[in-house]
Amino acid sequence: MTYDCNWTSRLGASGVRFSRFSAALTLGFGWVVSVGLTTGCDEDPPPRQPPPPPTKPVTCDAKPQANDPSNLALMPPTTGGFCIDPTGSDRGYGEGTKNQLGEGCQKMFNGGCDIYQRHGVTRLVQVRYVDGTGSGATIDIDLSKFGSSAKAYAMYTMRVVGDGDPAHPDTPTPIDGGGAAAIGIGAATLWRGRFLAEITYSDPTGSAEQIRKRAGDLLPPLVKQLGSKMQGKLELPAPAQGLPADKRLDQGIRFLTKDVLGITGTGAGAFGYYREGSKRWRIVSIVKDDDEQAKDVLKTIAKVAGATKEKNIGDGATRIMVQRSGGAQTEWIIAQAGPRVLGVGDEERVLQDGMSAEEHRSKALSQDEKRSLLKQILATD
Numbered sequence: 001m002t003y004d005c006n007w008t009s010r011l012g013a014s015g016v017r018f019s020r021f022s023a024a025l026t027l028g029f030g031w032v033v034s035v036g037l038t039t040g041c042d043e044d045p046p047p048r049q050p051p052p053p054p055t056k057p058v059t060c061d062a063k064p065q066a067n068d069p070s071n072l073a074l075m076p077p078t079t080g081g082f083c084i085d086p087t088g089s090d091r092g093y094g095e096g097t098k099n100q101l102g103e104g105c106q107k108m109f110n111g112g113c114d115i116y117q118r119h120g121v122t123r124l125v126q127v128r129y130v131d132g133t134g135s136g137a138t139i140d141i142d143l144s145k146f147g148s149s150a151k152a153y154a155m156y157t158m159r160v161v162g163d164g165d166p167a168h169p170d171t172p173t174p175i176d177g178g179g180a181a182a183i184g185i186g187a188a189t190l191w192r193g194r195f196l197a198e199i200t201y202s203d204p205t206g207s208a209e210q211i212r213k214r215a216g217d218l219l220p221p222l223v224k225q226l227g228s229k230m231q232g233k234l235e236l237p238a239p240a241q242g243l244p245a246d247k248r249l250d251q252g253i254r255f256l257t258k259d260v261l262g263i264t265g266t267g268a269g270a271f272g273y274y275r276e277g278s279k280r281w282r283i284v285s286i287v288k289d290d291d292e293q294a295k296d297v298l299k300t301i302a303k304v305a306g307a308t309k310e311k312n313i314g315d316g317a318t319r320i321m322v323q324r325s326g327g328a329q330t331e332w333i334i335a336q337a338g339p340r341v342l343g344v345g346d347e348e349r350v351l352q353d354g355m356s357a358e359e360h361r362s363k364a365l366s367q368d369e370k371r372s373l374l375k376q377i378l379a380t381d
Helices: 099-110 114-118 151-158 208-229 292-300 357-363 365-380
Strands: 007-010 017-020 081-082 091-094 123-129 137-148 180-184 185-191 195-202 250-258 269-274 278-288 309-312 317-323 329-337 342-347
Touching: 007 269, 017 137, 099 114, 114 123, 114 151, 123 357, 137 151, 137 208, 151 185, 151 195, 151 250, 180 208, 180 269, 185 208, 195 317, 208 317, 208 357, 278 357, 278 365, 292 317, 292 329, 292 342
Parallel strands: none
Antiparallel strands: 007 017, 081 123, 091 123, 123 137, 137 195, 180 185, 185 195, 250 269, 269 278, 278 342, 309 317, 317 329, 329 342
C-alpha cells in the first residue's frame, strides 16, 4: 500500500490554517516494499465548521434557552466572562436526540463525516458560548461521543498530530484537562473516555495574534472544567501505554484502530515519535490479548516482501523496509515478546535524497542501535 498525504489542521475560526507534508525523499539502500507506514493521512478528518457568527452581538443578559437541555449536561454555564448562548443555538445529533446523526455530522464537519462514522461516533453536540460584553467573540464546542474510549482517543491523535511532525513548532502543546488535552492557535482539543471535545475561539475583529493570546487565556480553564465533568477512562489505550516516555516528543503519539503498519491483520496500535539531539526515530506498539495473537501479528509482518529474520530479539523478530509514496525508505526492526509487538524505525522526515552515510548516521539510528533499543524496551515490564 502506498499513498500521498498532506495534513491540514484548522487552528482557529479566524481562518488561520497550516499544512504539513513530507517532501519526496528516497534512500538508495536495502529492500524496498510497497507498504504504507500508516500515520493516518489517508484518514485525517476534514476541517471543522463552526456555526456562523451571530448577525448581531448577543450578551448574557437574556433569559437562557436551550433546544435540548441534555446538550448542555457537560457544559459549564459560564467561563471567563462568556456564557452559553442564551438564544438556544445548541444542537444535538444521534444517540438520545431527535435528530439523525449522519445529517448533523455532515453539517458539523463540512460534508466530511465519514472518518467519524468509521470510528463509531454515536452522538454529536454543538454548543456556543458568547462574550458577556457583547463583543461578538464566541467559543464553540463540538463534543463527540464514540463507541469506545480507544476510538475516541484515535480521533484525538488525528486532530492533534495527524500526519504532521510533533517536532514542528506549530504543534499544539499539552494542557491539563482530562485524559489528554492540547491547545494550538485559537483551538483546543480534549479527550477523555468515549468523549472528544474540539473547542474553537473566534473573534471576527481580532488579529491572529490577538486570537492566539485571548484563546490562550480562555480555553485552558474551559478545557479543565469540561474535562472534570466528563466521565470515562483516563488511561490511554494499551498500545499507547506501551510506548516508552523517555525522549518522546510532546504530543508524540498517534493511535490507529486497525492495520497499524499499513498491513492488513496487524490490528490496532500506536506510533511514538522520538528525538535525541539530531537523531529522530519512531517506535510502534501493538498489544494483543495473548502471546499467540502477538505471534500471528509478527508472522503477518514477516510475510512482507523483502522481510528478513532477526536473531536474539524477544520471542522472534523481523526487519522490513517501508516506503510511503513520495516518501523516504525507512528501516524497521520489529519483535514480539509475550502479548506485545514492538518495533523501532526511522523517522522519514530527517532523511534526504542523496545524503551520505555519515549524514545518515547523524540523523537516524543504526541497525545495531535499533536492535539495542528494541531489546531494552522489550525487557521493560
